[in-house]
Amino acid sequence: MTQTMMKKPRGLKRRFLLQSALVALLSSPLATYLTHAEGTEAKRVLAIGGAVTEIVYALGEQDRLVGRDSTSSYPPEATALPDVGYIRALSPEGVLSVKPDLILARENNGPPEAVEVLRSTGVRWVDVADDFTLAGISENIAIIAAELGVPEKGEALKKKVAADIARARAKLASIERRHKVMFVLALTDDKVNAAGKNTAAGNIVELAGGDNVITEFSGYKQISNEAVIEAAPEVIVMMNGRGDSGDHQSPNALLEAHPALSMTPAVRNGRIIRMDGLLLLGFGPRTGEAISKLADAFYGHEH
């Protein structure tokens, strides 16, 4: 019996016993209980959070997934799983309807009342930290692998991810000067919403060898046109589909027409990078790929 089983709350065992009573006519309750105990790990896993789902897939344990949240869109086959809604607006019954026996949820899930009701069912609930750092990725892989009862696979994945990241970062040794980068989260009504410190976007830009031009605030905030010009980013990074003119000939027409963005070196030199949001900001097993792609986009001509 692994540690995972021992950590399970008593309520869960009690539930197994109750269920066992139901099949008492078919087999002895003790036999049923023992059969389940041999398997030790959860058989029906609900993954809440894009990176959580990705880690389960990367561990090769996707066959045990019975559901996901609306932010879990990678790998594409994950979208075929039932969607229990947005991570902060979970519905208790919706979550229970996929009959999970283990819920792996990114931190900051909610609403708190719903989560409390869910915890009271005895279904095992595990919070996975929302940590946009390299150490955080390893930690999360270890937690999820342990919960799934596959710690060896977790160790292997940790090594692979660390190696990917190291390889991607090694290329940065040769760069002469770090470029000034602005991550534009949204360009709604021509207003620029940029990433500051302590954000997934800010961190991935720094990891890929860029300098985030916004150092004055944490989080994502709308900034004035003058501040955009003053910041003078050499590169602008956006998520796919954001600020896209929809015209394949000149997808950056909106940025080129923008009074402030058009003045930045980034737009004047056409250095606008668009990448998949979950890849870029997920801080999951693909972080090495994200760093590598972003670094190539920043310094492709230098290394």
Next chain:
Amino acid sequence: MSISLDAVATQRAGSDAGDRSVFARRIILVLAVTLLLTAVLSLASGATDTSAVSVVWALLTGQDDLVSAVERVVILDIRMPRTLLGMMIGASLAVSGATMQGLFRNPLADPGIVGVSAGAGLGAVTFIVLGGSVLAPVAALFGIYHVPFAAFLGGLAFTFALYRISTSNGRTSVATMLLAGIALGAMAGAFIGLLVFWADDEQLRDLTFWGLGSVAGATWPKVLAVAPIIVPILVFAPFMARGLNAMTLGEATAQHLGIHVQVFKRVAIVMVAAATGAAVAVSGGIGFVGIVVPHLLRLSIGPDHRYLLPACALLGAIMLLFADAVARQIVAPAELPIGIVTATVGAPFFLWILLRRRGLMDI
């Protein structure tokens, strides 16, 4: 006294008043039966395939071992509080709406007119955004229910302020209250805007969802917290009917008919503020019920508050339970905010009724 007021109501309801009161009683009966059916539907429907009937039966007959922990939670801790909360919220919003429209003689008055919604919104948003940082010690005091508490207190505070602003020399001016309400609403909007600026991404989504309303977070503590406020108000509301009927003739006439207008206004405002504040606190912003339900009923059973108020309570509860049943099924296992359903289903239906019966629109 009561005879003359009845006569007033009869006169206003038109020549077919006799028929209308019989009709109104029948409608109330039909609504009561419909509410029962809707409540059963609400208990029986959900994303899981748990059977409410078999679980309740097993628990009532002591066969607890036939019910799994999950089934028990689904029926007892998820669906039951949700159904009860939905009924109370729908009823209190509709009755509050009818009361305010009668008191203010304004067809556009909704429960929010006494400042509750703006205050509750400000209270909720303040704690959604600052509850984890600056206000964390206060939030910790109320545990996971700090947002509902803040919303309730915010709603009451705004109503109190609005009442004080619009009352001078012992007389509350309806016009001042309407205008001051707009000013207070704008102030709340400005503060909310400031908080939105400080908010991070997730908090922004939280407050968007709060504004759209939901009873998905229904729990027993919430039911037990709002029931002592809403239930007595719903029971007392029909006793306001004569006063509201008199008020529709104007304050001076009501005074002459023996209604103590100032006391009456104060009681009505406090009741509406408490009922709406409690409802908004636990469900967020569920719009539309307070306007649509009273008008639908006025168009069918007439403006006599003796029938209108009970009918509003019933239809409000039905509408909310029905909207919630749709909200939890349509995108299962995810769930739509209920405010979206009440508006998308309610608005076209209301327009349709309005177009058919526009000649009969009355307060």
